[in-house]
Amino acid sequence: MAGITPTSKIIIVGSGVFGISTALWLARSSGYSDVTVLDMQDTASAGYDPLSGVDSASADLNKIIRFSYGSEIEYQRLATEAGQMWDEWNAEIAATPLEELPERLRDGNRKLWWNAGWLRMSCTDELGAFELETLKNMEREGIRDLQFRSDDDADVKRAKEQGWAHKLDPCRRQERFGTHKAVLDSSAGFVYAYKSCAWAQYLAKKAGVKMILDPVRGKVLDITSKENRSVVNTADGLEHSADLVVVAGGGWTPSLVPEVQGLLETTAGSVATIQIPKDRLDLWDRFGEENQPVIAWGSRQGKEVYSIPRDENGIFKIGWRKTKWTNFENVGKRRISVPKTAHVTEQKETRIPTDALNGIKEYIELNFPELVPLGISSTRLCWYTDSIDNSFVVDFVPGRPGLAVCSGGSGHGFKFLPILGREVVKILEGRGSETAYGRLWQWRSSKENKRNGLEEGELGPRVLSRQTMASETDWKFAN
Known part of the structure; x- marks a missing residue:
C-alpha cells in the first residue's frame, strides 16, 4: 500500500x-x-x-x-x-504530580516495574537444554553475570555479594528434597x-x-x-x-x-490466585517481592507453571501454560476459536480445566506447602492469540x-x-x-505438520468443550 x-x-x-x-x-x-x-x-x-x-x-x-x-x-x-x-516509565511516574496521574496509579503503589528476579526452577535434578542455551547466549551478549546458577559455587558467592542469595531457593527444595537446580535471573521481575x-x-x-x-x-x-x-x-x-x-x-x-x-489462533492459558491474609505477617513478608522472585517451574520439562509475588492486596498469582485451550464457535460461516470470558462474551466462563487446576495445586503442594490451608481463591482463563x-x-x-x-x-x-x-x-x-x-x-x-497446535482444529484435544472444568469445590487441597 x-x-x-x-x-x-x-x-x-x-x-x-x-x-x-x-x-x-x-x-x-x-x-x-x-x-x-x-x-x-x-x-x-x-x-x-x-x-x-x-x-x-x-x-x-x-x-x-x-x-x-x-x-x-x-x-x-x-x-x-x-x-x-x-x-x-517508573521514573516518569514518580516525577508526575499525583493529581495528574491516571486514577489507578493514584492509590496504592505507583511503581509499575519491579526487579524481583526470575527463578527458572527445574522440576528434575538437571537443568533443561533451553536453560543451558539461554546461558550460552547471555554469555555471548555479555550479560551472563546477571545470572546465578544454584549449583555453581562462583555464582552462589556472587549472588551473596550482590544481595540475591535469599532468592536462589525460596521453596527450600535443597533442604526438603536433597536437590535443587535453578537459575536466578537478577535482571528480570514483573510489572x-x-x-x-x-x-x-x-x-x-x-x-x-x-x-x-x-x-x-x-x-x-x-x-x-x-x-x-x-x-x-x-x-x-x-x-x-x-x-x-x-x-x-x-x-x-x-x-x-x-x-x-x-x-493465528485464539487460545487461553489457565490462571489461579491465592489470597494471602494481611494479618499473616509470616506469609505476607515471605511472598512479597522483597523475598519472593517470579518463578517458572519445569519450563519445557512438562510442567510449565509460574508464579508471581503477591500484589499490594495480597493476591498471589499462579499460571499453568502446559496446554493452551481453544473454544470453537460460529463466526459468520466459519468455525474458529474465540474467547469465552468472565464478563464480555455472551457465554461466560470463570472456571479452568481440572488438568490445569491440578497442575497448579501440584506446584503449590510441592513448593509452597504452607499455602495449602488457604486454598485457591479464584480462577480464570487468560485469552490471547498464538501464532x-x-x-x-x-x-x-x-x-x-x-x-x-x-x-x-x-x-x-x-x-x-x-x-x-x-x-x-x-x-x-x-x-x-x-x-x-x-x-x-x-x-x-507453515507447511510443518505441527504448527503450535493450529493444525488440530475443532477435533483437537485442547478444545474446552472436551475438558472437565474445575468447580469451586475443587479449589481446596486434599490434605
Whole structure:
C-alpha cells in the first residue's frame, strides 16, 4: 500500500498492549495527528483492572518481565531495550504530580516495574537444554553475570555479594528434597499489568490519540472496504473510513480478520490466585517481592507453571501454560476459536480445566506447602492469540488495502509494551523489510505438520468443550 503520512486517518482496533503501544508511538514519537483507538471495553474508566470487569490478556494483575530467550536473540535484545524503558516509565511516574496521574496509579503503589528476579526452577535434578542455551547466549551478549546458577559455587558467592542469595531457593527444595537446580535471573521481575496499560493510555491521550471505548460505539462488527479504503463498521451502525486500519484485537483478532486463519489462533492459558491474609505477617513478608522472585517451574520439562509475588492486596498469582485451550464457535460461516470470558462474551466462563487446576495445586503442594490451608481463591482463563511459531504478526493483510494486523502475542508480548509500537510504526510506514522485526513478524505460512497446535482444529484435544472444568469445590487441597 502507499505509505501513510502524518495527516493520514488511522484507526486502531483494540486498546491492549499491541494497540495502545502502536497508538502511543504513532502520536508521541512519529507525529501522526489523526489516530483513533476503538475498543468494546471501557478500559479507561475501569483502568484495565480485571477485578473491574475487563476481559483481555493485557487487563491482568501482573505480568512477567524477562530478558532470556534461548536462541531467539532478536527478542532478547528487544526485551532488554524494553527493560530500560520500564525504568524510564517508573521514573516518569514518580516525577508526575499525583493529581495528574491516571486514577489507578493514584492509590496504592505507583511503581509499575519491579526487579524481583526470575527463578527458572527445574522440576528434575538437571537443568533443561533451553536453560543451558539461554546461558550460552547471555554469555555471548555479555550479560551472563546477571545470572546465578544454584549449583555453581562462583555464582552462589556472587549472588551473596550482590544481595540475591535469599532468592536462589525460596521453596527450600535443597533442604526438603536433597536437590535443587535453578537459575536466578537478577535482571528480570514483573510489572503491574493493568496499571501499566492505564499509564500507556494516559500517555497516548496526552499525545492526542482519540479513544472510543464503549460496548456499542467501540464494538467493531466487521471491516470492509470502499474505494481502496478500509471501513470499520461498529455496533452503533456507523461506518468509520480510514487510510489505515490496524487490528490489534488480541483474542478477537481472528474473528475480525478471516485471512489470519492458519496463521493465528485464539487460545487461553489457565490462571489461579491465592489470597494471602494481611494479618499473616509470616506469609505476607515471605511472598512479597522483597523475598519472593517470579518463578517458572519445569519450563519445557512438562510442567510449565509460574508464579508471581503477591500484589499490594495480597493476591498471589499462579499460571499453568502446559496446554493452551481453544473454544470453537460460529463466526459468520466459519468455525474458529474465540474467547469465552468472565464478563464480555455472551457465554461466560470463570472456571479452568481440572488438568490445569491440578497442575497448579501440584506446584503449590510441592513448593509452597504452607499455602495449602488457604486454598485457591479464584480462577480464570487468560485469552490471547498464538501464532504458528510464537512470533508476533505485524504486517499488512494480503489483498486488503489499508488493513494491517498487529497481534500474535503468543503469551510473551506484554513485556514489550513500552517499545513495541516503535517497531510497529516502521512496518506500517512500509519499512518492515529493512528491520529485523519487520522480517521476523511478516505475514507467513507453515507447511510443518505441527504448527503450535493450529493444525488440530475443532477435533483437537485442547478444545474446552472436551475438558472437565474445575468447580469451586475443587479449589481446596486434599490434605
